[in-house]
Amino acid sequence: xxxxxxxxxxxxxxxxxxxxxxxxxxxxxxxxxxxxxxxxxxxxxxxxxxxxxxxxxxxxxxxxxxxxxxxxxxxxxxxxxxxxxxxxxxxxxxxxxxxxxxxxxxxxxxxxxxxxxxxxxxxxxxxxxxxxxxxxxxxxxxxxxxxxxxxxxxxxxxxxxxxxxxxxxxxxxxxxxxxxxxxxxxxxxxxxxxxxxxxxxxxxxxxxxxxxxxxxxxxxxxxxxxxxxxxxxxxxxxxxxxxxxxxxxxxxxxxxxxxxxxxxxxxxxxxxxxxxxxxxxxxxxxxxxxxxxxxxxxxxxxxxxxxxxxxxxxxxxxxxxxxxxxxxxxxxxxxx
Amino acid sequence: xxxxxxxxxxxxxxxxxxxxxxxxxxxxxxxxxxxxxxxxxxxxxxxxxxxxxxxxxxxxxxxxxxxxxxxxxxxxxxxxxxxxxxxxxxxxxxxxxxxxxxxxxxxxxxxxxxxxxxxxxxxxxxxxxxxxxxxxxxxxxxxxxxxxxxxxxxxxxxxxxxxxxxxxxxxxxxxxxxxxxxxxxxxxxxxxxxxxxxxxxxxxxxxxxxxxxxxxxxxxxxxxxxxxxxxxxxxxxxxxxxxxxxxxxxxxxxxxxxxxxxxxxxxxxxxxxxxxxxxxxxxxxxxxxxxxxxxxxxxxxxxxxxxxxxxxxxxxxxxxxxxxxxxxxxxxxxxx
DNA sequence: TATGCAAGCTAAATGGGTTTACTCATATTT
DNA sequence: AAATATGAGTAAACCCATTTAGCTTGCATA
Numbered sequence: 268x269x270x271x272x273x274x275x276x277x278x279x280x281x282x283x284x285x286x287x288x289x290x291x292x293x294x295x296x297x298x299x300x301x302x303x304x305x306x307x308x309x310x311x312x313x314x315x316x317x318x319x320x321x322x323x324x325x326x327x328x329x330x331x332x333x334x335x336x337x338x339x340x341x342x343x344x345x346x347x348x349x350x351x352x353x354x355x356x357x358x359x360x361x362x363x364x365x366x367x368x369x370x371x372x373x374x375x376x377x378x379x380x381x382x383x384x385x386x387x388x389x390x391x392x393x394x395x396x397x398x399x400x401x402x403x404x405x406x407x408x409x410x411x412x413x414x415x416x417x418x419x420x421x422x423x424x425x426x427x428x429x430x431x432x433x434x435x436x437x438x439x440x441x442x443x444x445x446x447x448x449x450x451x452x453x454x455x456x457x458x459x460x461x462x463x464x465x466x467x468x469x470x471x472x473x474x475x476x477x478x479x480x481x482x483x484x485x486x487x488x489x490x491x492x493x494x495x496x497x498x499x500x501x502x503x504x505x506x507x508x509x510x511x512x513x514x515x516x517x518x519x520x521x522x523x524x525x526x527x528x529x530x531x532x533x534x535x536x537x538x539x540x541x542x543x544x545x546x547x548x549x550x551x552x553x554x555x556x557x558x559x560x561x562x563x564x565x566x567x568x569x570x571x572x573x574x575x576x577x578x579x580x581x582x583x584x585x586x587x588x589x590x591x592x593x594x595x596x597x598x599x600x601x602x603x
Numbered sequence: 604x605x606x607x608x609x610x611x612x613x614x615x616x617x618x619x620x621x622x623x624x625x626x627x628x629x630x631x632x633x634x635x636x637x638x639x640x641x642x643x644x645x646x647x648x649x650x651x652x653x654x655x656x657x658x659x660x661x662x663x664x665x666x667x668x669x670x671x672x673x674x675x676x677x678x679x680x681x682x683x684x685x686x687x688x689x690x691x692x693x694x695x696x697x698x699x700x701x702x703x704x705x706x707x708x709x710x711x712x713x714x715x716x717x718x719x720x721x722x723x724x725x726x727x728x729x730x731x732x733x734x735x736x737x738x739x740x741x742x743x744x745x746x747x748x749x750x751x752x753x754x755x756x757x758x759x760x761x762x763x764x765x766x767x768x769x770x771x772x773x774x775x776x777x778x779x780x781x782x783x784x785x786x787x788x789x790x791x792x793x794x795x796x797x798x799x800x801x802x803x804x805x806x807x808x809x810x811x812x813x814x815x816x817x818x819x820x821x822x823x824x825x826x827x828x829x830x831x832x833x834x835x836x837x838x839x840x841x842x843x844x845x846x847x848x849x850x851x852x853x854x855x856x857x858x859x860x861x862x863x864x865x866x867x868x869x870x871x872x873x874x875x876x877x878x879x880x881x882x883x884x885x886x887x888x889x890x891x892x893x894x895x896x897x898x899x900x901x902x903x904x905x906x907x908x909x910x911x912x913x914x915x916x917x918x919x920x921x922x923x924x925x926x927x928x929x930x931x932x933x934x935x936x937x938x939x
Numbered sequence: 940t941a942t943g944c945a946a947g948c949t950a951a952a953t954g955g956g957t958t959t960a961c962t963c964a965t966a967t968t969t
Numbered sequence: 970a971a972a973t974a975t976g977a978g979t980a981a982a983c984c985c986a987t988t989t990a991g992c993t994t995g996c997a998t999a
Contacts, residue, residue: 272984274986283948283949283950288987288988289987298947300948301947301948304947319985319986322662322667324985324986326659326662326953326956327953327987328986329954341690342680342684344680347683347686348678350677350686351677354677363718365699368690387656387657528888529891550888552861554865555864608956609956610956618979620957621979624957624958634977635975635978640977656955659957662956662983662985663956664984941999945995946995949993950990951990953989958982959981961979962977966974969970969972
């Protein structure tokens with residue numbers, strides 16, 4: 268029941284391993300192997316159901332045809348969808364995908380990157396942890412290891428990335444709320460030092476500014492991942508209460524939005540009577556709410572597809588040194 | 604910048620590769636390597652940041668320390684959560700996970716199983732496609748390839764599997780609806796020849812029976828994956844309409860439930876006034892609905908954890924021939 | 940006749956670990 | 970004193986596909 272190896276094929280076909288390898292890799296022509304031999308090898312390979320041992324090949328070639336995908340949490344709808352398309356696209360290119368969850372934890376991320384490198388993945392698609400300082404990522408960069416960041420990136424390192432136009436999308440989202448007549452809009456976000464976070468807040472500020480409304484720092488509440496629910500309840504309470512007097516909340520991501528909605532529910536607040544909400548990042552079920560939740564939808568499929576194709580391009584093309592690709596896709600405001 | 608290999612370590616430490624290998628694999632004691640040598644090797648390995656080449660090791664040992672996970676669609680909340688825990692658990696055991704989407708397509712599933720085997724994963728966790736006949740799975744079984752089925756299984760093949768008690772859970776779910784006073788309950792499900800499907804319907808029948816209500820085949824509507832939305836709208840319309848006169852719908856899974864809710868929304872029906880609903884498979888947001896949606900929640904974490912540990916046990920233990928493990932976990936009815 | 944060359948193919952090295960079957964001292968038994 | 974053990978370690982085989990460098994043989998040209 269043991270696997271058929273190239274030697275077996277070679278022996279059975281009465282040729283050398285070299286010839287066998289060449290034929291089965293479609294290099295027969297260029298190496299002047301005769302058609303007769305060629306056919307013989309193929310026939311035997313088929314009969315014996317030969318499948319090359321990818322580890323042997325990988326060892327020799329130094330390539331595994333495997334990509335690593337690191338996200339905060341694959342059970343989060345946004346990342347699950349990314350993962351879906353990453354896998355699909357990678358498969359089209361003949362690659363497989365190993366995935367890992369970083370839990371928004373910089374140390375875990377560092378560790379994951381290292382193990383995946385040890386495991387010899389050919390490249391990485393990474394959504395860096397929120398608090399990550401750039402160390403491990405910039406090490407990858409220094410080592411010229413192929414990788415693409417998605418969703419988030421670092422201004423200080425020149426890397427490949429695929430993100431959305433956070434500023435613009437946030438500007439539009441805020442403008443919509445302003446149009447609806449809210450001029451005191453609270454933001455609830457997970458604490459983060461990332462650029463996207465900043466850009467989303469900046470977009471919000473710009474929208475306020477263009478409407479002649481003053482930006483108030485205290486309306487931007489940053490909660491921490493630890494006990495999201497409790498902190499969000501407090502945040503909402505604080506925003507609604509008197510001097511703030513907020514009537515619309517802008518959740519800066521998916522996760523916060525879903526939990527935020529849960530809190531609003533529990534606090535017996537009605538949307539939009541008591542409070543209106545908007546979420547950056549869409550969720551399949553937002554449109555099913557009563558009323559449906561307006562959200563900024565990221566083009567997940569494009570993000571994933573682009574990331575994979577850039578990555579594989581970098582893996583397979585001879586490296587044109589430090590020529591990075593930085594894609595900013597438009598996010599779409601879905602009014603509901 | 605090239606990787607440090609075992610030879611490098613051996614050379615630097617003035618020992619043979621053999622000794623190096625033994626030391627670094629913790630086999631120093633049993634092979635009578637002196638403590639001095641041991642320390643020297645470790646020290647050098649650390650200094651040079653030695654990471655073994657896992658492909659070389661894998662090639663020799665015939666093991667990759669990789670598991671394959673095949674689900675219908677990883678962007679489906681249920682599978683995303685499974686994937687999450689599978690990865691976590693596998694990592695604890697020192698394994699990585701390659702995932703693939705079968706799209707409920709038997710041919711694709713067959714192909715995936717084959718590629719993953721070629722890729723030398725050590726074992727597979729599979730949620731078989733709905734319409735799959737058992738061929739590829741039983742081939743795995745014949746070949747004694749380690750695998751565990753989750754969520755679904757085949758009565759005709761004796762395999763490892765981890766599933767929930769579909770009959771019992773469905774019985775309880777139906778009983779709840781009956782208690783709420785609905786005695787004409789419609790079922791909407793994706794067409795399937797799987798046992799779980801049957802068991803869920805059987806549980807429903809049994810509940811009706813114990814309440815002295817006749818089972819009506821026409822109240823069980825099977826839609827196909829093609830154009831779910833349209834078919835569900837038709838199904839709902841048909842069920843509500845006159846002779847049927849259904850006032851409660853029992854969605855037989857997650858996917859159908861979410862889309863079903865969307866349809867109900869679009870049809871401007873109110874829950875529970877016009878129609879009440881219940882879903883087999885929970886979804887994070889069901890409790891946020893107004894009113895919240897009652898659902899049967901599968902213990903996803905346990906399913907995934909159990910599946911991984913059974914699989915790894917099978918991979919690592921000397922095979923006690925054809926001794927399969929079949930786990931049936933209780934699903935929990937979450938009344939909302 | 941000797942030389943060049945193309946066609947068709949192969950031996951052996953390579954990649955980096957693990958494992959088997961030794962070696963070589965010295966120490967202990969019998 | 971000869972035989973056996975033991976401690977410490979190693980050379981070489983092995984896993985399997987790819988690739989480099991080169992080897993025949995036949996035919997044509999100088």
